[in-house]
Amino acid sequence: MKHIRNFCIIAHIDHGKSTLADRLLQTTNTISDREMMDQVLDDMDLEREKGITIKSHAIQINYKARNGEQFVLNLIDTPGHVDFSYEVSRALAACEGALLLVDATQGIQAQTISNLYLAIDNDLEIIPVINKIDMDGAMIDEVKDQIIDLIGCKPEDILLASGRTGLGVDEVLEAIVEKIPPPKGDPQAPLQALIFDSVFNSFRGIIVYYRVLNGTLRKGDKVKFVSTNQEYEADEIGVLKLKMTEKNEVGTGDVGYIITGIKNAKEVKVGDTITLASNQKPMMIKGFEEVKPMVFAGIYPVNTDEFEELRDCMEKLQLNDASLTFELETSQALGFGFRCGFLGMLHMEIIQERLEREFNQTVITTVPNVSFIAHTTKGEKIIVNNPTEFPDPVKTERIEEPYIKAQIITKPEYIGNIMTLCLGKRGILINQSYLTTSRVELIFEMPLTEIVFDFYDKLKSQTRGYASFDYHPAGYRDSDIVKMDILLNNDKVDALSALIHRSRAHDFGRKLCEKLKELLPRQQFQIAIQAAIGAKIVARENISAMRKDVTAKCYGGDISRKRKLLEKQKEGKKRMRQIGNVEVPQEAFLAVLKLDE
Template sequence: MKNIRNFCIIAHIDHGKSTLADRLLEYTNTISKRDAQAQLLDNMDLERERGITIKSHAIQMNYSLNGEDYIFNLIDTPGHVDFSYEVSRSIAACEGALLIVDASQGIQAQTISNLYLALEHDLEIIPILNKMDLPGAMPEEVKDQIIELIGCKREDIIPASGKTGLGVHEILEAIVSRVPAPKGNETGALQALIFDSVFNSFRGIIAYFKVVHGEIRKGDKVKFIATGKEYIADEVGILKLNQEPRDVVKTGDVGYIISGIKEAREVKVGDTITKVDRPSTDAIQGFEEVKPMVFAGIYPVDTDDFEELRESMHKLQLNDASIVFEPESSAALGFGFRCGFLGMLHMEIIQERLEREFDMTVITTVPNVSYIAHTTRQEVVHVNNPSDLPDPSKIDSVEEPYIKANIITKSEFVGPIMSLCIQKRGIIVNQSYLTSNRVELVFELPMGEIVFDFYDRLKTISKGYASFDYHQIGYRKSDLVRLDIRLNSEPVDALSSLIHRANSYDFGKRICEKLRELIPRQQFEIIIQASIGAKVIARETVKALRKDVTAKCYGGDISRKRKLLEKQKKGKKRMRQVGNVEIPQSAFMAVLKLD
């Protein structure tokens, strides 16, 4: 056990984690030249296309130093703020972390937040300065930033380059010398922490775990503590590039178990595995519950596919434990699910994965966050969907979630970023200069304001230099109203949203104008209205398609033309009573991109 090292790689998005992981695998001869490719651990098509890591990936390597053989369990983690739940799970299975900082960009917001996650779990941090081969690298400045952040010695920072392979041997040696071996009782009762799971259509559900105490053998009867279910371990093994079966997985090692589980609900990430004949009574602690930030409805395009969508969602939840969903129904869209996501990118990825991996075409409604409404009868209502909001006459107050946002940027962009945050009802808490031209701004912002397009706009105005990270700080009272969109005086529940009263008029007007462009003209007139309660605040009209019925009347009395027009008008009116308005999918998405 003293020769096992478990570590993960953490960094801001695009600082070269996956490339460095490729080099580590290459230098430890874990992969043959034939299998080598860039971003080797990112095995999803989506990850390769976008060049980002979405899931954390575990792999085992063998390394010899001074005649001793070591086993390394490496977990490569995502860098984007929306996938920080993956990072927190990976950190729970490690004793050390490689903190990678891009030598040309320096420390960014997500670097800091991932570092704090690692420090909370008492991980040994090895700072690495990556991308040293770039012409724009500023090694000395960035080293100063790292020292200020972690308080390490200057010689502890390892200069490296994932592209050229500079410093990789030093990193491997540092892992051996600095990362502590896992502590655990090898002869005690089995305790293994599940940190991930995947679905295989032939073998059922495969759970990835780290053995904290004891050992697990093939054929053992095991029990999952949280669910209380018992299984037989058909196969256990370790994670190389492919899964390799073994007879036993011992203390401190990371491995997988296949036990023929078919139901997605039976495997919970963060659960503890123990043996039936020698059970451990207590579960392993230190697992945070996931807090979804953004809620949106996902509906099948064809209502008959509802059950199929449910299955797909359960299988997806296995692979991505941070998505939460519950069934709901909508008057406009039929049956579907109310889903909680960690952010907008997460929502986009889930939608795309449903389409690719499960062949489900879905409609997504306008995303929002969850609010708390206090009624005049002293009741507390949790509002996840604008349609759950009680009647305005019964509301005493509404509270909305606030976040603390850390934005790190170059000093020349401070002005535009401040005005963006203030426009989004933000309050500045702190502004500190990290170096002469790098500023950290701390804002308190309403969660609802950053859901739509905040991140995109932040990137635009800072030319991609601002990095953004946030965490929730609780609920505060706000003057919020429900804005309904009506088509021919029928409310469309999928388009309604909760919004601050001050922004409602402007927002309502813009939505109506946008819908007028997107809804195709029908045989009858369509009236688009935005209303708060019974009060209409904006209106647009989509004109009806008309045939020129007076074409055959040339000359003669005006009353002959009037008669034909009146007849047409009656027909249009009757048509409007029976006709219903089809809203194209682009209209739902356009609401998100109003700016």
């Protein structure tokens, strides 16, 4: 055990985590030059295209230290984007140390700070590394000062490296061996292993990734998952190299995988504990906190017959992404589907992409929203998760919407921008305090509805990425919330309905109608797009009909001949409008999400 080290790399998005991980694997010959490619641990097409890490990946490295001893290093790569911070918290639970990576050209940024706090909460040994020191704009001394301010280390403790050229990678490996403590645990104790991830394989069933805290897992053991109380046989166990490598036993402190032939996704929970079936009093490991979704949206299959298939795909996807939550829902326009909870808008986009790519599911996503509480005149309390459940305004006494307490950490020069943004989103400033001379903390109370759409993206652009945002629920408060319907030729499209504050409704309705006018295909008849609150129309746009020039063959002669043809066309258009349907393309549902762009 004293030759095992478990560590992860934490950093802000785009500070070079995946590149540094590539160099570590290359330097230790874990990967042959033939297998080497950029972002080698990011095995999803989506991750390569967007250049971001979405899933945390684990890989085992064998390293011979300068003193000649052989070490086993388990690297768990983590994402940098705030929408995937749940992935980070799970990776940290399986490690004893973390490389804190800071870009020499950018300095410390928002996610660096929040991930660092996560690591400190988990009592991890932190090794600060400044990356990209070979870049022209590298500000090495300034960034060193920022790191010393933040974690209070000595200047000589900070390592300099370049993930692109491989400079300083040997020093990083030595520091991992010297500074990160070996895993604690008792090899003789009953087996206790923490599940930190799982993935579905159509041939082998569910493959579970875990970190052994106490005891030893052997091939053929009868194991038990504590929270579900189910027992299985360990058909295959092993460690995670670039491919899974089979072994006969995985000891204390190691990270590995187990295949037991589980087919049902509900039987595996991330954060659960694996123990031996013979253990009469299994102890649950204190796992990580429950995930709290921020954004809710409906996901529906395009063809209603594919509903069961979509349910299977959602369960398999939830295995691989434990932060996704979903429950059943029905809609008049779209049939059966799911109400899903996401951590943010990027998370929602990624889930939709993954459903299409990995499971060939074409889905329709509705407007995202949050839960409200409606109090009726009869004194009933109704929870409204979805605009269709909104009670009749005549029977409603008051509506409460959820508020949050938002904590924003930023640089002093961006305070004005943040104030303007938050107050524009109906926020109330509660407190402002300086943590250091260059970092200020702002605390706001804000309605969760205002944050759902584009708050995070705007906060990032207003502060050039120098703002970290964290929030906690702060209960419900009375609010003037109305339901806005979209009508196409007087027919309601319930998937485009939204619950919105009255002060924002006119503006939102107008923008939405304009956007739909661009996106809906023209028909042979005129389409009226209207936004309505109850019976009151607050915005309207018309899409004019496509016309064939029926008078083209009629040249010269009396005007009444042309008029007769035009009247005939007019009658046809009128009849067509009565029976014609307006198809709403998928882009229109997505457009609602991106209204302010």
